[in-house]
Structure formats: C-alpha cells, structure tokens
Amino acid sequence: MRYSLMKKALIGRPLKTRELGEQKLSKLKALAILSSDALSSVAYGPEQVLIVLSTIGLVAFWYSIPIGVGVLVLLTALILSYRQIIHAYPRGGGAYIVSRSNLGENAGLIAGGSLLVDYILTVAVSVSAGTDALTSAFPELHQHNVIIACLLVVLITILNLRGVTESASVLAYPVYLFVVALLILSAVGLWKITTGQVPADLHPTIGTAVPGISLFLLLRAFSSGCSALTGVEAVSNAVPNFKEPAAKNAANTLVMMGVILAILFSGIMFLAYWFGIVPKAEETVVSQIASAVFGRNFMYYFIQGATALILVLAANTGFSAFPLLAVNLATDKYIPRMFLIRGDRLGYSNGIVTLGIMSIILIVAFSGQTEQLIPLYAVGVFIPFTLSQSGMIVKWVNEKPSGWAYKLSVNLVGALISLTVVIIFFTTKFTQVWPVLIFLPIIIWMFHRIKNHYEATGEQLRIKPGEEALQFKGNVVIVPVAGITKVVENSLNYAQLVGDTVIAVYVAFDRESEKQMEEKWKKWKPNIRLVTLQSQYRSLMRPLSRFIDLAAEKANGNDRTLTVLIPQFITKKRWQDILHNQSSLRLRVYLLYQKNVIVTTVPYRFKK
Template identity: 60%
Template sequence: MYSRFKRLVIGRPMKSSEIEGEKLGKLKALAVLSSDALSSVAYGTEQILIVLMAAGFAALWYSIPISIAVLGLLLVLILSYRQTIFAYPSGGGAYIVAKNNLGVSTGLLAGGSLLVDYILTVAVSSSAGTDAITSAFPSLHDHRVLIAITMILFLTIMNLRGVTESASVLAIPVYVFVGAIFVLIISGVIKYATGGAHAAVPEMGSTVSNISLFLLLKAFSSGCSALTGVEAVSNAIPNFKKPAERNAAATLMLMGGILGAMFIGISLLAYWYGIKPDPKETVVSQIADATFGRGILYYVIQGITALILFLAANTAYSAFPLLAFMLAKDKYMPHAFKVRGDRLGFSNGIIFLGVLSAILVIVFHGDTESLIPLYAVGVFIPFTLSQLGMMVRWVKLKPSGWVFKFIINTIGMLTTLAITLIFIFTKFSQVWMVFIFLPIVMYLFYSIYRHYMNTAEQLRINPLEERPVLKGSTIVVPVAGITRVVNNSLSYAKSLTDNVVAVYVGFDDEEIERMEKKWEEWNPGVRLIVLRSSYRSIIRPIVRFIETVEWRASETDHITVLIPQFITKHWWHYILHNQSGLMLRAYLINQKNVVITTVPYHLTK
C-alpha cells in the first residue's frame, strides 16, 4: 500500500542513466533558481519603508536613493558571482570558495550559513506568500500558519518528483509574475505621468529633522533583503545543461537585469503614490490598488504575487540538497544526504528542508517581518566570505586580468561586510539567535566528521596481515512454547551447527513443569534450558543467561541469538501480540560479541 501511494505522489522510479535529462536549460533554470531573488521585490521596498517610517512620512523620499544604492550592490554581486561560476564550475558557491581559499573552518561557516539561509528562505517565502493572500482576503489572516505549511508540503512533494518536472510546473507562474509586475510598473508610471495619481508625497531632498545616519543604514540593510537568492545560481551549476558554466552565467546576468528593473520600479511607484507600510496590506497590494482599483487586475496581481512568494522557496529546494550533498561528500553531514531518490533528486535533503522550514513557520507564527532579519544575515555572511575567498584566489593565482577581478570582489566584500555589521548592530535583538545557532551547526559538522574518521579508522584492515578467524558456533534460541514458529527456527539453527540450545522463561513451578514435560515428549534433539523469573520479566533472565554463555564461549565460538518471529498477514495484527522478540533484539544489539538474527514464519490468515 505504501509503495502504491508513493508512486502516486512521487512518480515512477527513474534510471540513473536518465540523470542528464534532469539538467536545466537557461529558461527553466531562471524560473527555478531565480524565483527567490525575483520574488523579493514583493517585500524589499516594504522593508525600507518600514524603517524610514520611524522618522515620519516626510522621510519616505529617502527610499529612492537607498533603492539606487541597493541596485549598485546588486551589480557588484552579479559581477562577483559571475567570476565565481567560471572559477568553480563544479558548484558549491560560497562553501567551496571559502573552504579552498580561507580554510575548512571558514568554509564550514559559509556552508552552515547557507544551509540556515535556505531553511529561512522557505519559511520567509511561504510566510510572505501568505501575507499576500491575507492582504486580499483579510478573513484568512488567522489561518496564515496553516496556509504556509500547506504550501511547504506542496513544494516538498513537487521537488521529490524531480528537478525537471518541478521546473516545468513552476516556470509558468514565475514568468507570469515577471510579466504582471512589469505591467503594474508600466501602468503605474503612465498613470503618474498623466496626472492620475494625486498623493501628497514629500519632495526629493526635503529636510527631515529627526533622520539619522544610523536610521538610513538600517533602512539600506533592510532593503538588501531583496538581494537574497542571488548566490543560488553559482551554488547549483551542476544542475545546468552543458556547457554548464556558460548557461549559469547567462542565467545569472538575466536574473540581475530583471530583478534590478522590478525593484527600482516598485520603489519609484511606492514613492510617487505616497505608499506607507501597513501590517495588514503589502506595499505591492497598495500600489496595485492605487493603479487599477480593486478590480480583476488587482486580484490577478495579488494572486500571482502570492504564488511567486510561495514558489520562491523552490530556489532553496534546488540549492539546499546540492549543498548538503557536497558537505556530506566531505563527511561533514550524514551520508544519507548523498543518496539520490527514486526521481534522481537528493530526496533526504528535500524532506529535511521541508520539515525544518515548517517548524520555523510554526514557531514564528508565520510572521515574515520577524524572519527576514535572520534570513538576510544568513545570506550576507556567505556573500562576504565568498568575496574574500575570491580575493585570496586572485592574489595567489594572478591570472590574466586579475587586478580588475580583484577590485570587483574587494568592493563586494567590503559592501557585504558593512551590511552584515549593520544588520548585527541595528537588529541584534532579532538576529542574536544566529550567534547561537551557527556555532551549534559548526560543532555538529566537526562531530560528524570526527565520527566518520573514527569509524573509518576502526573498520580499516591490513589485507596482508589480517584474515578471518575460524571459530565454532553456539546458537541460543529463546522459545515461548512448542509451536511451528519454534520448530521452524530450531530447524534452521540445526542446519548451521549441532551446538544449539533452547531457552524458556517460566513464572511458576506448574508452568515450568508443564513445559519440560511437553519438550521431553516432543524431543526435537535440542537441549532446553529453563529459567525462572520471579519478577515476570522475560528479557532480563534471557539476557543474564546469554551474558554467561558469552563469557564462557566467546573465545572459541561465535554466539548467535536466533529469535523466532511470526509475521502476521495484516499490519494491524501486530498490535494484538506482544513484541518481546523485538525488545530482546533491541536490548541485545549492544552486546559486543553476540550476533542477533531473526527467523520469520509467515502466517497466511
């Protein structure tokens, strides 16, 4: 039943040879890997306005120069990551760049930050999408957590079905969103130019008495949340069709151009229309309302904005499993993250991402504003380390034209470092968890690595000196009575060795006497050891007996505990039987010199 349900939800298993068919072309890759960055225009301008409103409505004109500064940083990041793509065509982004140029610890810091960022990406995107829906339908506001979790579940299933299939489904909404935003921007500009907008807005350059450099820097850093997701293309180069690095670079440049145009367009309209941030209505919703009114176009834009904010999480679903795979390959994450699922995706990484992001949404009650500062810090730390790593690379290798490349990465590093520090100092009360969580992640990385190294050391043998040691075999068969299950188990045990002993645990003299008599009449050719249990425990007397046998025979014999077990026809039948065999197995598995095996006997009714 489980297998049929899995096939229905996930689809048929794919052969390993079909992996090339799962690679992405530029158009699908733009939709999958840029959805996070492109969707951020829905809340990037809003984050600037929220900060500026602390100085009053007159300070809103500062949103334009701040937006231009954000565009400048976007240009630097696009050029920087384009260089990273050609320098490291195998992907991995900030993790690989930092590890190779700045050391393993710095690489793990970048990798850990990115993993945290991708989890937050899913949480923020689903929460922001829910905000767009509740802006249009306020009655759903109290159900935002359930809506967000439902969308996370949908994206998890879609990505488990494979990269190509999810890209084919999700590409259409992304391009419809881009078209809808440009329609909104063009319509809004025309309406403003023709005098259709009559908002009393503060003039550019007007004096604001209570504005401060600290507030402006805080607004700039908040606006930089629109740049999250820019690094995803450089992380996921292996997902591109050949030539992978050229396709990735072209996708990155196209994404930068679209993102920049949409971001400045929304910022200009928000200023011209005198939009103020509202906890119950997004900035994009207010612009669409002012441009089109609450007609069909308004609801189309709100619907597609909500959808793209949900689908923005798909960027993380593409990048997180690949980064987890690289960390697992380097032995810093569990090897389970290296395994491809039935549909050739790294399914364990996809499921892990979905579960953690859903937990975050529940903990923060779907509050986007609370999540965005954590989200931005998580991505700007890798931004900074990646730029610094590339600077070191250019100085070491000095390839042709390296000075210009070095300058680009230096500007990028200094800018992203400044933004990271601004976030830390201006929003420490919201981002302090990062300074607890990242050290824990780093500790886990090193603990996992140490475990794998210790395991490899203990399992490694010298083929020239070490050979299997031949021993005899003693088999202990716990029995609860004389049944076909026991008969089947004893037959199997006697086929392996003559040294077989059956062990029975009784609770009173009458029960023990009855069992001994039946055994003598049956006479299976196996000695029966009867143990008395004064406290009605079956497991404890058997364990003590096995420990005695182990102590006496472990030097000359392999000790095997062979547990009889019947398999019921229906799964729910298990509830009707005690599970002493499973408990015994669980207890004995930690014994060093004991082998535990189970002999199944299948029931047919």
C-alpha cells in the same frame, strides 16, 4: 502495493539512471526555478525598508530612494562576484566550496551551515509571504495563514519530488507571469505619474529635513532592504543542474536574474515612495500600490495572484539549492550519506523531504509571521556572501591568473560591502539575529562530530595488508522461546543448520511454569538443551540479557561466535503487527548494541 501506487501517482514513474542527462535545465527554465527567490523578494524587500522608516514618520520616506540605490550597488557587486565564482568553480557548491578551498575547513562549514539554515528559512519566509499576499486579497482567510502555508509546502515538496525538469516546467509560468505583472504595474504607475494623474503631494520631497532621523536608523533600513538580495547565490550552487556548457549558461542566467531583479526592485521602490504608501499589517505594500494604480479591478487581482504565486513558489529556490549543497557536505562526510542518494525521479529526495519537514516546523513555530524571520534569513545569506568573496580574494592572490587584478577588485568590493551589511545587521538588529550566534556553532560542532564518526568508521572497516582476520572454531546459537509453537520449531530447525551448539532459553515467572516447561521440552525436543531462568520481578529482558552476556563472554573466550536467533511471526495485515512481537523488538534493539553478539531473526509468516 497501495503505497507504491500512491507514490507513483504523486511523483510519477521511476526514472532510469541513464535518463539523468534529460533532467538538465535550459537557461529559461533555470531562470525560473533558481531566481524565483531573488525575484520574489521584490514583494517584501521595499516593504521592509518602509517599515523601518515609518517609525519616524511619512516625512522620512524619501530616504527610501538613496537606500534603494545602495541596494542596487550591492546587487551589482554580488552579480559580478558570483559570476566569477561560477567560472572558477563550475562543479557548483558556491560559498561552501569557495570558502573551504581558500579559507579553510571551518570557514567552509560556517558558509555551508549558514546556507543550509537559510534555505529552510527561504521556504518558510517565501511561503508565509505568499500566504500573506493571498490573505491580503481575501481577508477572510487571514486566520488560516499557518494551515494554508503548511499545505503549500507539502504541495511544493511533492512537485520537487517529481524531478527538476518537471518542477521547472510548472514553475516557469508563474515566475514569468510575476515579472510581466510587475513590469505592467511599474509601467502604468510611471505613466500615470508622468501624465500628472497622481498628485505630487502624496510624498515628501527628496532632501526634506527629517527630525529624529539617525545614521543608526538609516543603516537599519538599508540592512532591511538587503533582504531583497537573498537567493542571488542559488545559481552558483546549482551549476551542475545546467545543460552544457554548464558554467557559461549559469553565468548568463545569473546576469539575466540580476537585470530583472534591479528593474523590478527599482520600480516598486519608486512607486511606493511616489504614492506615499504606508506599510500596513493587514495589507502588503505591493497590494497597496496595485490598488492605487488600478483600483480593485481585474488587474489588481491579477497582480496579487501573480505575487502570491511567486512568493509561494520562490520556496523552490530552496528546494533546488538545498539538496545540491547537502550533496557537497555529505560527499565531504559532514552530514549523513543518505543525502547522496537519488530518488525515483533522479532528484536528491532525502534533501527535498528534509527541507519540507524543517520548513513546516519553522512556519508553525513562528505562526507564519514572516517579519520575525526575514532579518535572520538575510543575515544567514550575507555571512556566506562575505566568506565567498573573501575566499575568491585569497584565490586570486595565490594563483594570479590573467586579469587577476580586476577580478580581485570585484571580489574585494563585494567582500567589503557584504561585511558591512553583516556588521549593520548585528549592530542594528541584534535582538532579531542573535540566534545565529547560537545555532551556527552548534551546527559546525555537529558537522565535525559526524565527520569524526565517518572517519573512525572507515578506519575500522578498512582492510589492512598483513592483518589477519579473526578465525572462529564454532557457533553457539541461543534461541529465546516463549513456549512450544510452530514459530519456535521453525527457529530451532534453522538454528541447528547454522550452529554446532544450540541452546533454548525460557524465562519463567514462577516455579510451576518453569517445571511444566521443562517436562514438555523433554518430550518434545530432548536433543536440544533448554535453560530455564526465573524472573522474580516478571521481567524478560533482565534475565535474558544477563544470560546472553555471560554466554558471549564464554563463547569468545573459546574463539567461538555467539548468535542470538530471535523467533518472530509475521502477520498477514500490517496493522496487526502492533498486537505482537513487542518483546522480540525490545530484545533485538538491546542486542544490536552488545559487543560480540550476532543477532538474527527467523520469520514465520501467517497465511490468515
């Protein structure tokens, strides 16, 4: 009862299945809940470019402008490509469905596995980055980064368990607040630049010769900037969450997200270059820009607060997309079917809780250091990007619908650029992204093992025409007893109802206790056979398991079933359970995996 009340207080009253339609998202709410990851990456994407360029020096920072232009070109290609995916596959699933339908099973599993891991990284990176933004404004909290990040994940998990529309309603305000904050920052910064309030000597001139610069380093900086594009695919995965017409609303939301992302990314990248911002471990680039533009006043803290909020709540993109992707994989029998179950608030709560737990493990394992996770996070996105675009190319070539040549060219450009980024990642950041070569094959192997199990299970459970079921002539019931008690008496009475042969089994540790039990039994239950077993090594399980194995073999040879009926008393208080029933639990676990043995428990409930 207490658990039920606490659960209701945290996530709200259960919703009826017919209320599912009310959980669909409008475009404005969907933009908030699904674009928070992509928009929040503006807070660390430009910074990642500058971190790489800073290895050469401030003079190399002018390269951030052409690198930023390259990122915007890639963003445009991805938005156009995923817009086509949404219309082609309106049931959602994104890269997984596209790759599996057009490139084959393993390609789909690579895309699906990459995205599952990536959504876990989304939560870990976003919350860690949000915590960094918070501790940039309040340095005294820096030592508590991991604890703060874990508590924030728990908070977001609870928020998502309350339902899609409720979480969207809460998240809409911080997302739009962040957009307004960065638009104000960009506008005021540009106004100060155009009015000459910012010295022109803070940054190197575009085209300045840079000693020591190399193509390798520039490609590495570009791949780092591509981390700003993570989350672009989330809308295509979540099409079923949109109000009707779902595909049209999802496509429009995707375009809105792309436009806002392009404006914010361009603004921050340009201001960082013009103000000569140098990345610092203890302060983010956005924090430095806000400080340079406004000083440490109300506007600075407003921008830092909005940034911290969006970075933390960007994790919600993962919480929105991960459960839906898990549903597609579970439908195809690649992951446990528990991910298909809707919770009290009609969300896929098992997926939400799993994502929250895995994200916390990742944050603790990496001590909240986002820069260690971002390259792995980004490459995990661009592998599905490449596969989904390639899948669409195959689709257009095979189907040749109206206007297919244009559609093909859009996806071809997207595929080539995404593939190039993947190659750049593995070439320039191999030491940071090599784990993907380990965990992806393991995940795919697990997918296949799970599906093989489900198929084997279905084959064994399927009723086939003409196949006769086994017919049994009787039921032998074995009741393990520890003494003469009301619990045992209750169990024996039930055993006589369900079995035509009842055998009580007692394990004695010495001859004297064996003799005493036999004498008491003759007086108490002379009509029920008692078998006593001696255990020289004081083990209950070994003699019992041997006896049950022999009995099962004999019973099945005579076309009879064998049931082991385990007496168990139920305590009034839950905490008292740990003081009792350990032997019965071990016996039950052992017997559940034995062939040709039926296991049942007869409870006896205490009143005090």
